[in-house]
Amino acid sequence: xxxxxxxxxxxxxxxxxxxxxxxxxxxxxxxxxxxxxxxxxxxxxxxxxxxxxxxxxxxxxxxxxxxxxxxxxxxxxxxxxxxxxxxxxxxxxxxxxxxxxxxxxxxxxxxxxxxxxxxxxxxxxxxxxxxxxxxxxxxxxxxxxxxxxxxxxxxxxxxxxxxxxxxxxxxxxxxxxxxxxxxxxxxxxxxxxxxxxxxxxxxxxxxxxxxxxxxxxxxxxxxxxxxxxxxxxxxxxxxxxxxxxxxxxxxxxxxxxxxxxxxxxxxxxxxxxxxxxxxxxxxxxxxxxxxxxxxxxxxxxxxxxxxxxxxxxxxxxxx
Amino acid sequence: xxxxxxxxxxxxxxxxxxxxxxxxxxxxxxxxxxxxxxxxxxxxxxxxxxxxxxxxxxxxxxxxxxxxxxxxxxxxxxxxxxxxxxxxxxxxxxxxxxxxxxxxxxxxxxxxxxxxxxxxxxxxxxxxxxxxxxxxxxxxxxxxxxxxxxxxxxxxxxxxxxxxxxxxxxxxxxxxxxxxxxxxxxxxxxxxxxxxxxxxxxxxxxxxxxxxxxxxxxxxxxxxxxxxxxxxxxxxxxxxxxxxxxxxxxxxxxxxxxxxxxxxxxxxxxxxxxxxxxxxxxxxxxxxxxxxxxxxxxxxxxxxxxxxxxxxxxxxxxx
Numbered sequence: 001x002x003x004x005x006x007x008x009x010x011x012x013x014x015x016x017x018x019x020x021x022x023x024x025x026x027x028x029x030x031x032x033x034x035x036x037x038x039x040x041x042x043x044x045x046x047x048x049x050x051x052x053x054x055x056x057x058x059x060x061x062x063x064x065x066x067x068x069x070x071x072x073x074x075x076x077x078x079x080x081x082x083x084x085x086x087x088x089x090x091x092x093x094x095x096x097x098x099x100x101x102x103x104x105x106x107x108x109x110x111x112x113x114x115x116x117x118x119x120x121x122x123x124x125x126x127x128x129x130x131x132x133x134x135x136x137x138x139x140x141x142x143x144x145x146x147x148x149x150x151x152x153x154x155x156x157x158x159x160x161x162x163x164x165x166x167x168x169x170x171x172x173x174x175x176x177x178x179x180x181x182x183x184x185x186x187x188x189x190x191x192x193x194x195x196x197x198x199x200x201x202x203x204x205x206x207x208x209x210x211x212x213x214x215x216x217x218x219x220x221x222x223x224x225x226x227x228x229x230x231x232x233x234x235x236x237x238x239x240x241x242x243x244x245x246x247x248x249x250x251x252x253x254x255x256x257x258x259x260x261x262x263x264x265x266x267x268x269x270x271x272x273x274x275x276x277x278x279x280x281x282x283x284x285x286x287x288x289x290x291x292x293x294x295x296x297x298x299x300x301x302x303x304x305x306x307x308x309x310x311x312x313x314x315x316x317x318x319x
Numbered sequence: 320x321x322x323x324x325x326x327x328x329x330x331x332x333x334x335x336x337x338x339x340x341x342x343x344x345x346x347x348x349x350x351x352x353x354x355x356x357x358x359x360x361x362x363x364x365x366x367x368x369x370x371x372x373x374x375x376x377x378x379x380x381x382x383x384x385x386x387x388x389x390x391x392x393x394x395x396x397x398x399x400x401x402x403x404x405x406x407x408x409x410x411x412x413x414x415x416x417x418x419x420x421x422x423x424x425x426x427x428x429x430x431x432x433x434x435x436x437x438x439x440x441x442x443x444x445x446x447x448x449x450x451x452x453x454x455x456x457x458x459x460x461x462x463x464x465x466x467x468x469x470x471x472x473x474x475x476x477x478x479x480x481x482x483x484x485x486x487x488x489x490x491x492x493x494x495x496x497x498x499x500x501x502x503x504x505x506x507x508x509x510x511x512x513x514x515x516x517x518x519x520x521x522x523x524x525x526x527x528x529x530x531x532x533x534x535x536x537x538x539x540x541x542x543x544x545x546x547x548x549x550x551x552x553x554x555x556x557x558x559x560x561x562x563x564x565x566x567x568x569x570x571x572x573x574x575x576x577x578x579x580x581x582x583x584x585x586x587x588x589x590x591x592x593x594x595x596x597x598x599x600x601x602x603x604x605x606x607x608x609x610x611x612x613x614x615x616x617x618x619x620x621x622x623x624x625x626x627x628x629x630x631x632x633x634x635x636x637x638x
Contacts, residue, residue, distance in 0.1 A: 046422070046461075210415035217376055218430035218479065219403035228429075232420045315463040316419055 050312040057308020063301035071117040080108035082115040083266040091284035101286045103277065107266075109287065113294050116268040120295070123184055123253040123269070124246035130188025132242055135195025140226050140234075142196070143203030154200070157193040165190035166255055173261045183262045187252045191245060198241055202234035236310045243306030247299040270295050322385070323487050323519045324373065325349040329382035331365075331372050338592045342368040343379070344543035344599075347618075350487070355513070355520040357534030357551065359527055359566070361588065365543040366523045367411070370489040373521065374406055375399055386487070404434065407480040409509075411492040413472035417464040423450075423475055424460040430482040449478040453508060470501035477508065487519045494529060506532060527570050531555055536624070539563045542599045543591055545618070549625035559627045561604050598630070606631060 051057055070077055079099075086106035094101045100109040138157070142150035160168065165187075172186035206212065207230055215225050254271015256262030263269045270291045277288030331343035342365045350356045360366050372379040375391065384392045391402055410416035417426055427446050431437040441448075447457060453474040464472055473493060480488055490509065494502040506529065512518060522533045530537055531551055538548040539560065547560040558564050565582040572579060584603045589595050595602045601611040610630055618628040619636060 210410055210412060211418040213371075213376055214408075214410060214416045214476075214479070215418075215429065217374060217403065217408045218433055218483070219400045220429070220433045221400075224433065229418050229421075233418070314420065315422075316465045 046315070047309075047312045050315075051308055054308040054311065056304045057312070060301040060304030060306075060308065063297065064305055067117055067121065067298060067301070070114055071121050074115050074118055078108075078111035078114040080111040082107065082112045082268045084108075091280055091287060093284070093286060100290045101284070103273070103287045104280055104284070109273075109290050112268040112273060113270065113291060116270045116273060116291065116294070119180065119263055119267060120250050120253075120270040120298070122180065123187065123263075124250045124298075126184040127187040127191075127249035127253070128242055128245040130185065131191040131195050131245065132238060134188075135192040136199045136231070136238060138192070139196040139199025140203050140231060143200035144207055144222070144226055144230060146204075150200075153196070157196045160190070161193040163190075166252060169252060169256055170259070170261060173256055178256075178261050178264065180263055183253050183256055186256070187249045190252070191248065194245075195238065195241065198237050199231075199234055202237060203230055206230050206233045232313070235313055239306050239310045239313070243299070243302040246302050247295065250295055250298075321352045322349045323352050323387060324521070325383075325385040326373065327383040327385075329369070329372060329384065330380040331368055331377060332380045335592065337590075340592045341543050341594065342591060343372055344591075344594070346382075346540075346543075346545050348538055348545060348548060350519055350521055352519055353513075353517055354535040355522050355533050357530035357537040358521065358523045358540055359525060359530050359537060360540030361525060361566075363588065363591070364540045365591070366525070366540055367491050369540070370408065370491045370521060370523050374403075374408055374489055376408070404483040405485050406487045406489070407483065407485040408489040408491060409473075409476050409480050409493045412496045413469055413476050414464075414496070416476055417472060419464055421463075422460070423455070423462050423464070423467070426464070426475055427478045427482055430479060434483065436483075445482075449482055452481065452512070453478045468501075469497045470504055473497060473501075473505050474508070477505075477512070481512065481516070484516075485518070487521070490520055490522045492524050493522075495524065495526065502529070509533070527555075527567065539566065542588060542594055544599055544628070546600065546629070547625075547627045549622075549627075553622075553625055559621055559625070559632050560600075560629050561606050561631070562600050565605075598628075 051061075084107065086102065088106065089098070089102050090106045091104050092098060092102045092106075098108050098110065100113065103109055103112070138153050142153040163171075168190040169183075169186035172189060173182050176182045176185075203226075212225060212229055215229050220228070251271055253262055254269065254275055257264075257269055257272035258275040263272060265272070273291035274288055274295070277284070277291070280287050326349070327347050329343055329346045330341070333340040333342055344365070346369060348356065358366050358369065368377060371377045373384065375384075379392060382392065383390055386402060386406065391399060394402065421429075424443070424446050427449050428437055428442075431440055431445065437445075443460075446460070450457065450460070455471060455474050455478065459467065459471070464475065467475070476493075493509065494505050497505060509520070510533065513520060520533070522530065524530050524533075534551045536548065537551050537554045538545045539554070539562065540546070541562050547554070547558065547563050554563065555567065558567055561582075565584050568579060568581045582605060584605075586603050589599070589602050595612070597613050598604070598607075598611040598616050601607050604611065608630060616628045616630045616633055618626050619633045621627050621632050621636065
């Protein structure tokens with residue numbers, strides 16, 4: 001808070017008055033408050049500082065933290081086991097015993113959603129990480145270097161893009177077997193081309209800017225230029241796409257579970273719960289609704305956080 | 320006098336869809352230690368390309384480039400990196416040449432980090448020293464480029480260029496994007512730094528008054544060629560090339576009632592893709608002769624320290 005105060009005490013437009021030469025500028029500063037150089041804040045501290053000011057983003061972050069904590073402490077938080085069936089109480093509506101009702105096998109939906117957090121979050125984040133890292137790298141390289149390398153990479157991406165994502169994921173999972181890890185890899189790979197294209201497009205526009213040339217003029221190597229100057233400036237669309245990507249990944253994983261190639265029952269997974277409840281949508285709509293709401297809340301929180309993060313990473317949008 | 324930079328027969332061609340564009344066409348010049356060579360010419364004449372080619376920011380097509388007696392065109396990219404410590408550039412547009420996501424202190428520190436000198440040279444202290452040198456207040460360390468006005472941004476650009484203690488700096492129209500009131504500050508700063516640090520400048524500008532103020536010698540460029548070089552004094556008192564004369568007559572005189580005989584040039588600058596045969600200026604020259612359309616005039620020494628490429632002069636000299 002002290003830092004904020006210090007900033008507020010400066011005139012609202014410290015750069016408004018022109019001063020001639022450096023000498024007078026320093027003189028102007030010394031005759032008021034002592035010119036103290038503000039403490040250097042690290043880049044990430046700066047981002048965090050800006051993020052804190054964004055209420056919606058902080059709300060999103062809080063929700064995400066709660067969800068993550070739920071995943072970690074699922075054993076404590078869940079009132080029932082996720083696999084215990086109670087065939088006498090099938091597809092019951094929400095009640096005091098079962099807050100969100102029971103599913104078609106009499107399992108407590110609330111507990112299953114809590115346990116499902118583990119799987120769904122993992123699938124969402126890991127799959128998106130795979131596609132952002134791989135797609136980002138490929139896109140950055142092909143955008144920055146252009147030429148033949150670009151052609152080779154982008155044609156490969158076209159091949160991937162030509163196969164429907166779910167089909168590709170099915171192919172990968174059926175080749176390497178089901179299970180959580182393979183599902184994450186499959187879903188991750190299938191959305192690499194999207195990120196590669198987005199990153200490439202922004203990299204192309206950024207690499208022509210003069211500050212890139214300036215970096216080359218001071219002797220920076222390509223690696224440094226790409227990671228320090230090009231990618232941070234290309235971040236905004238990736239973050240936005242990435243937050244949506246988590247949602248898509250959770251649903252793709254659900255699709256795989258649905259056709260029996262993904263996470264195997266009785267392991268609870270939001271997407272699988274959602275599609276499992278599909279058949280009872282008329283008689284017991286809560287079976288499909290609550291996992292859907294869980295997905296929605298997660299995505300909503302992620303989107304808020306993502307938007308806030310995008311703004312916080314851009315110093316031009318300060319205040 | 321020791322030549323910091325010597326350029327011989329420098330060419331830079333660009334392959335465009337319409338044909339071969341000769342941006343820099345057989346240019347030779349030298350810059351002595353501690354002096355400022357001004358390069359003037361209208362837009363698109365290849366001034367900036369020359370400045371960048373000298374630093375190998377654009378790779379020259381052919382020619383020789385001696386920096387302190389060493390042909391830097393023969394160096395590999397990695398060897399060239401080492402030379403970047405000695406040769407720097409100040410860019411035209413202070414809004415485009417600073418990475419918007421990086422704070423002022425980081426921008427100035429970047430050259431040091433690139434060469435792993437940040438720790439050795441005192442890190443933040445060295446940055447503060449540089450900021451002081453260019454007249455930037457200490458409180459701006461954490462600021463971002465968009466928070467500064469044009470003059471201060473350009474000071475940041477100067478500080479970055481100075482970070483590695485270069486011997487030679489290309490100033491690529493460093494003030495043409497600034498307000499007139501700020502221009503003088505930056506020009507004075509550059510002159511002051513030159514005196515204090517013994518720098519050598521190549522000063523590119525389309526503004527003759529600025530060039531006159533800054534340079535010890537001046538080269539006049541037209542369509543990728545240098546048509547006249549001489550001392551800054553001579554070029555304004557007794558120019559020889561018809562193009563230089565026309566250029567000089569375009570300087571407005573800031574006095575009411577004063578008129579000067581203006582040489583108004585007819586037509587446009589021909590495209591550098593298909594430059595006219597013979598003398599490049601023949602299409603617009605008021606004193607054009609038959610010969611000019613057939614062959615290109617050689618660059619001859621009309622007087623000591625005064626070279627010019629025009630048949631009017633070379634014929635008179637009988638060369």
